[in-house]
Amino acid sequence: MELLRSNLSRVQIPEPTHRIYKHECCISFDTPRSEGGLFVDMNSFLAFGKDYVSWNYEKTGNPVYLHIKQTTKSVPEDRPLKKPTLLAIGVDGGFDNNEPEYEESYSIVILPDFVTLPFPSVELPEKVRIAVDTVVNAVGAERKEQVAAWTAEKKLVSEHALTLQQIKSGIVIPPSGWKCAKCDKTENLWLNLTDGMILCGRKNWDGTGGNNHAVEHYKETAYPLAVKLGTITADLEAADVYSYPEDDSVLDPLLAAHLAHFGIDFSSMQKTEMTTAERELDQNTNFDWNRIQESGKELVPVYGPGYTGLVNLGNSCYLAATMQIVFSTHSFISRYFSHQSLKMAFEMAPADPTLDLNMQLTKLGHGLLSGKYSTPATQKDATTGDARQEGIPPRMFKNVIAASHAEFSSMRQQDALEFFLHLVGKVERASNTTPDLDPSRSFKFGIEEKILCPSGKVGYNKREDCILSLNIPLHEATNKDELEAFNKQKAGKGLEENDMSSDEIVRPRVPLEACLANFASSEPIDDYYSSALKGRTTAIKTTGLTSFPDYLVLHMRKFVMEAGWVPKKLDVYIDVPDVIDISHMRSKGLQPGEELLPDGVPEEVIESAQPVANEEIVAQLVSMGFSQLHCQKAAINTSNAGVEEAMNWLLSHMDDPDIDAPISHQTSDVDQSSLDALLSFGFAEDVARKALKASGGDIEKATDWIFNNPNASVSDMDVSSSNSAQTPAQSGLPDGGGKYKLFGIVSHIGTSVHCGHYVAHILKEGRWVIFNDDKVGISTDPPKDMGYVYFFQRLD
Numbered sequence: 001m002e003l004l005r006s007n008l009s010r011v012q013i014p015e016p017t018h019r020i021y022k023h024e025c026c027i028s029f030d031t032p033r034s035e036g037g038l039f040v041d042m043n044s045f046l047a048f049g050k051d052y053v054s055w056n057y058e059k060t061g062n063p064v065y066l067h068i069k070q071t072t073k074s075v076p077e078d079r080p081l082k083k084p085t086l087l088a089i090g091v092d093g094g095f096d097n098n099e100p101e102y103e104e105s106y107s108i109v110i111l112p113d114f115v116t117l118p119f120p121s122v123e124l125p126e127k128v129r130i131a132v133d134t135v136v137n138a139v140g141a142e143r144k145e146q147v148a149a150w151t152a153e154k155k156l157v158s159e160h161a162l163t164l165q166q167i168k169s170g171i172v173i174p175p176s177g178w179k180c181a182k183c184d185k186t187e188n189l190w191l192n193l194t195d196g197m198i199l200c201g202r203k204n205w206d207g208t209g210g211n212n213h214a215v216e217h218y219k220e221t222a223y224p225l226a227v228k229l230g231t232i233t234a235d236l237e238a239a240d241v242y243s244y245p246e247d248d249s250v251l252d253p254l255l256a257a258h259l260a261h262f263g264i265d266f267s268s269m270q271k272t273e274m275t276t277a278e279r280e281l282d283q284n285t286n287f288d289w290n291r292i293q294e295s296g297k298e299l300v301p302v303y304g305p306g307y308t309g310l311v312n313l314g315n316s317c318y319l320a321a322t323m324q325i326v327f328s329t330h331s332f333i334s335r336y337f338s339h340q341s342l343k344m345a346f347e348m349a350p351a352d353p354t355l356d357l358n359m360q361l362t363k364l365g366h367g368l369l370s371g372k373y374s375t376p377a378t379q380k381d382a383t384t385g386d387a388r389q390e391g392i393p394p395r396m397f398k399n400v401i402a403a404s405h406a407e408f409s410s411m412r413q414q415d416a417l418e419f420f421l422h423l424v425g426k427v428e429r430a431s432n433t434t435p436d437l438d439p440s441r442s443f444k445f446g447i448e449e450k451i452l453c454p455s456g457k458v459g460y461n462k463r464e465d466c467i468l469s470l471n472i473p474l475h476e477a478t479n480k481d482e483l484e485a486f487n488k489q490k491a492g493k494g495l496e497e498n499d500m501s502s503d504e505i506v507r508p509r510v511p512l513e514a515c516l517a518n519f520a521s522s523e524p525i526d527d528y529y530s531s532a533l534k535g536r537t538t539a540i541k542t543t544g545l546t547s548f549p550d551y552l553v554l555h556m557r558k559f560v561m562e563a564g565w566v567p568k569k570l571d572v573y574i575d576v577p578d579v580i581d582i583s584h585m586r587s588k589g590l591q592p593g594e595e596l597l598p599d600g601v602p603e604e605v606i607e608s609a610q611p612v613a614n615e616e617i618v619a620q621l622v623s624m625g626f627s628q629l630h631c632q633k634a635a636i637n638t639s640n641a642g643v644e645e646a647m648n649w650l651l652s653h654m655d656d657p658d659i660d661a662p663i664s665h666q667t668s669d670v671d672q673s674s675l676d677a678l679l680s681f682g683f684a685e686d687v688a689r690k691a692l693k694a695s696g697g698d699i700e701k702a703t704d705w706i707f708n709n710p711n712a713s714v715s716d717m718d719v720s721s722s723n724s725a726q727t728p729a730q731s732g733l734p735d736g737g738g739k740y741k742l743f744g745i746v747s748h749i750g751t752s753v754h755c756g757h758y759v760a761h762i763l764k765e766g767r768w769v770i771f772n773d774d775k776v777g778i779s780t781d782p783p784k785d786m787g788y789v790y791f792f793q794r795l796d
Helices: 053-060 126-137 141-145 213-221 255-260 276-285 317-326 330-338 342-348 357-369 395-401 416-430 439-443 480-493 512-520 603-608 615-623 628-637 643-653 672-680 685-694 699-708
Strands: 038-041 047-049 064-072 102-110 115-119 189-192 198-200 225-228 241-243 248-251 445-452 458-465 468-470 509-511 523-530 535-545 551-556 559-562 566-569 573-575 579-581 739-749 757-764 767-772 775-778 787-794
Touching: 038 053, 047 053, 053 342, 064 126, 102 126, 189 213, 198 213, 225 255, 317 357, 317 416, 317 739, 317 757, 317 767, 330 357, 330 439, 342 357, 357 395, 357 416, 395 416, 416 439, 416 787, 439 551, 468 512, 509 512, 512 535, 512 551, 512 573, 512 579, 615 628, 615 643, 628 643, 672 685, 685 699
Parallel strands: 468 551, 509 573
Antiparallel strands: 038 047, 038 064, 064 102, 102 115, 189 198, 189 225, 225 241, 241 248, 445 458, 445 535, 523 535, 551 787, 559 566, 579 739, 739 757, 739 787, 757 767, 767 775
């Protein structure tokens, strides 16, 4: 007790602004449930496992710690499972994740000799009692920053409800017996509150649901609100009202009047359908994980170093699949595991290691690769009965890598490819002072575009990239006869693919070689300004690689944009061999006899590449009473997608403080992370800004815009002959032969990169292994033809 009193000056009473960590060690994945428990520094409120707390004492001199130990509480085996009422995990009313209950015990520990005092105890100094009580009762920073859950947000009043104009059509809606006006669906029906049309809801990614007739009706009419029939009762707030412009479930304070317009007496209606939130709950409760686990084959679990699962934090499978593959590369293993110990990273870290990217990558690397946490769980999987492992939750890593990024810091599903690009950019920037240690360079390579003018002169554009994004040439399918027969059979029977089982559907099979050849093939550039001809013409562009990376990442563009930038997923198989050779794709640079295009592109040509509003869209909006300037901004900001899209943008931005400011392409705000991603590809900043502005902030569309507007970039990118350009070695890029071996696949199930589920398959020790969040097992049938992103390792 005297020892404690002599160290009272090193004890702090937490303030409301303090971040208190008490659920997980900041440099390992130890928790209060670990054998040694968890030690909370009573000065910094950081938590440490038993093997690491001494490092903190050596670094800070802080001697007083609260020791927290959790032990399993015995519960009846026949404990009933409660039906969830909230879209959440691990909270009251949420999903029962079948975790055992624990009881906590506390003690005060004084380092360096681990002198232990009991808590609670009236003999402890008052300052210590108050400080410990505050820590015990506080919500841990880990929970505050990222709860391992996803929770439905509270519905807001729709901005369209108060101004909704209803058409006097004389339509009276009966109390039951509804059917979609455009098909035979009798469930999942939505009443448009403007014109009274009853139409079916959206089609789900697995083929269930409606036929999209309600949302298609909105696209045709711009009538904004619909209510789901079967959810209308005397409790009007519980009715499912959806706003298409706001793309969310909303509240309609005038719903009673809007329903009365169609003769609906809500007080007598009975609930017969689930709301969107309830259906989401139900789908998550009954989700058939076998759909994405190699058709439900029984997988043999595997444990040990390199076979550690990652706990899903709530729609974080995109992160888990990506990081499992990244930490299977020698560059990341060397940087954050074999050549950097946890202690080294901790000693280099700032005062709060939870905010340090190097520390959290090292923590994640050691967690995945040490084997310490890859052990069988005490309980089997609640839904499948399979043996599983506890896995490690990458919460602190996610907090750091997603900091200041609006999407990755949310609990929504994200695009695994975009996350990979974000990761590479963050690691590269963090390694600015030590570029030789930058593991992201192993993915980088040079790209050279050769532009051949009709004058016979050439120009070369050079940039760096870390992915090859490949279009899928469906006309190169190797099973055209089967496809033709299938389509004839389908048409003859009047069937849609939704009416057929997955096994019956014949999908195009396109060789990966055809995708690579398509990337390297020549393509025309219309309206190209030639500095040799001093006018616009059609040029020919060919693309090649100036270096071959250690790890080649191939992105299959399965998500394509239809008219109006509507995303569609290509239902196609890619035949991917185990070994590929891209030697023929190496760019040769300026050749003997070739003459470079003269320097200099007139300023007016560069300006003409700026996004310009479509005059027809502007004219239609102006005829509705909007100002010319506002209409031009709306068209530009929606990439001239159409009147409906521009009007929706306009209605939601009328209150913007700069809505009346003149159009300026130089100062327009763009998302910094998207800008950073384009800069990491080697594009100049002003070109990247123009492209993001023209494409609504979408990275893939922006990249396409740059390629399709070469005059916007030709004066800014590195345009030179190969004689003056740096070699790969001089620019710090890895290089070698063109033969590569497939070692990793990120596959995706779902209609959009922002929904569904991601799974990784990795070739380890001569066998394929599936990493499905915290489930790790030997793969019997890796989906090599269904990948979204493929990872290859150079053979030499």
